[in-house]
Amino acid sequence: MFKSRLLLITSSLILLAGLILGACAQATPPLTTPTAISPAEPVTLRIVVLPILDTLPMYVAQQKGYFDAQGVKVEFIPAGSAAERDQIIAAGQGDGMVNDLVSTLFYNQDTIQIQIVSLARTATSEFPQYSILAAGNSGISSVEGLKGVEIGISEGSVIAYTTDRLLQAEGLSPDQIKTIAVPKIGERMALLGSGELKAANLPDPLSSLAIQSGAIPILNDTKHPELGNSEISFRKVVIDEHPQAIRGFLIAVEQAIKEINADPSQWESLLTEQKLVPEPLIGTYKIPPFPTGSVPSEAQWADVLAWAKEKGLISKDVSYSDSVTAEFLP
Structure with a gap:
């Protein structure tokens, strides 16, 4: 009799434990593996480049991986002349370039096609352009x-x-x-x-x-450094579509400029490789300092505009604020 009662109690306890464990199991949600968030695809910016020193910071940024760090992929498209560069940009086969204020005036005289986003290079009191x-x-x-x-x-x-x-x-x-x-x-x-x-x-x-x-x-232009400069420009449609990529591009270039300005002597192999300086000058040519975080002034733009009108190259004003933007500077 005692054994029967003990067996009954034991069975009841086992059944109760099973019910409790089952309830706990139902109350605990199943573990799930978090969904990995894949990084956004890097934006590719096609930069049309002439074999000129003004492009050195871009090559340094590429070599050092600074563009990659900003989520920007840069593809260099070589051009043999300013005319060829402009043909590539006009055809939409390139996104950005190093050009100048005069060139920008011609692009934008009828409609705003490109915008200057930064100075590329400028004359100084010691280094002419x-x-x-x-x-x-x-x-x-x-x-x-x-x-x-x-x-x-x-x-x-x-x-x-x-x-x-x-x-x-x-x-x-x-x-x-x-x-x-x-x-x-x-x-x-x-x-x-x-x-x-x-x-x-x-x-x-x-x-x-x-x-x-x-x-x-x-x-x-060491006597008049405000006259000598070059600019980094992008097609307006590219700026509107990829503003963060433009900002990242300039951050990377700025980082490269700081390295170049800190030690101008370490880039001779890159100058030779990209043919940015004539071979006979390698070893003696001093790289000038590159400007950081700046765009040409409205006064500089106004003077180029006045000259172009004096020469009969354009017949109407072209807006500085539409053609030059400091919005993306680091």
Whole structure:
């Protein structure tokens, strides 16, 4: 009798425990593996590049992985001339470029096609960007000697603008300034070297090479650094579609600029690899400081606009605020 009662109690306890455990099991939600959040696909920005020093920070940012860190993929599209660069941009086959204020005016004279988002490079009191040189056998040694002398330029360009404005700043009147169109830089250098051209305006570092080869420096924008600059620009449609990518791009470039400015001597292999500096200058050429976190001023824009209207290159005003934005600066 006792055994039967004990067996009954034991069975009841086992049944009760089972019910309790079953209830607990139902009350505890099943464990689930969290869904992994995949990072957004990096935006690809296609940058049309000329073989010019102004693009060095972009190459450094690429080499150091700074674009990747910002979630931006950069594809460089080489162009042999400003005309080829502009064709690629106009066709929508490139997204951004290094250009200048004059070029931007032409893009935006009818509708806003591109926006400047940053300075790429600017002249300083020690480092020129544009230089007017005389041929070694020309007998010209001063600005006065350039009166009435044909100066080789590319017409309707930043070269033409800086030629006029530099000489005017030094006292020459417009009728004393004579120019001749030699659009190809290589040809302009060769004609200057042979003496067939008595004078020419050349961008740095090609001006340094010409001087090393015997040309005579007459005037450059170290005296008037507000005149010499280049810009980073993007197509407006790309800016509107990928504002964060533009911001990330500039953060990466800024990081590269700080490294370059801190130690300009460590980039010779990159200069050679990308042909940013002529071979004979490697080892002696000093890299200029690059500007950080800035855009051209409204006064600079207004002067280029005034010059273009004086020359009959454009007939109406082009808005600074629509063409230049500081919104994406780091």
